[in-house]
Amino acid sequence: MALAVVTLVTGWGWGLVLLATGFWLRVLFGPRISPFALLSVKVLATRLGGAKLVAGPPKRFAQGIGAALTTAAVVLFFAGLPLGAWILLGLLIVAASLESFVGFCLGCAIFGFLQDRGLIPDDICEACSNFALRQPQAGVSR
Numbered sequence: 671m672a673l674a675v676v677t678l679v680t681g682w683g684w685g686l687v688l689l690a691t692g693f694w695l696r697v698l699f700g701p702r703i704s705p706f707a708l709l710s711v712k713v714l715a716t717r718l719g720g721a722k723l724v725a726g727p728p729k730r731f732a733q734g735i736g737a738a739l740t741t742a743a744v745v746l747f748f749a750g751l752p753l754g755a756w757i758l759l760g761l762l763i764v765a766a767s768l769e770s771f772v773g774f775c776l777g778c779a780i781f782g783f784l785q786d787r788g789l790i791p792d793d794i795c796e797a798c799s800n801f802a803l804r805q806p807q808a809g810v811s812r
Contacts, residue, residue: 671767683755686743687744689759729777732778740758746758781795
């Protein structure tokens with residue numbers, strides 16, 4: 671989130687590229703090789719009370735939304751449409767702020783909404799679709 675805010679405030683287009691790269695690394699490989707994910711899980715989360723483990727598919731879905739938004743922002747920025755890029759980045763900052771400050775993962779909530787309506791098969795995430803297996807999660811109601 672810090673890089674997104676700095677990128678927005680400074681208008682630095684290459685920050686969009688860094689953000690998109692980080693999201694794509696998490697989507698394709700999970701948190702294993704993404705520098706941002708490693709910083710978040712290994713350094714920041716341990717200092718702020720430990721990492722909160724959640725089911726993988728909703729998080730990967732949320733990261734896919736982030737990858738799509740930042741990739742579209744990169745395309746818009748380098749196509750000469752920076753306002754569109756900054757609007758998309760602003761949406762990403764709102765979503766990241768919700769997760770950082772309130773513990774509400776907007777992408778995860780969208781995943782749950784789509785799964786509840788049968789648009790994402792239950793077998794993609796059994797823990798998400800089976801109420802008995804769900805762990806209480808702050809800020810998320812489905």
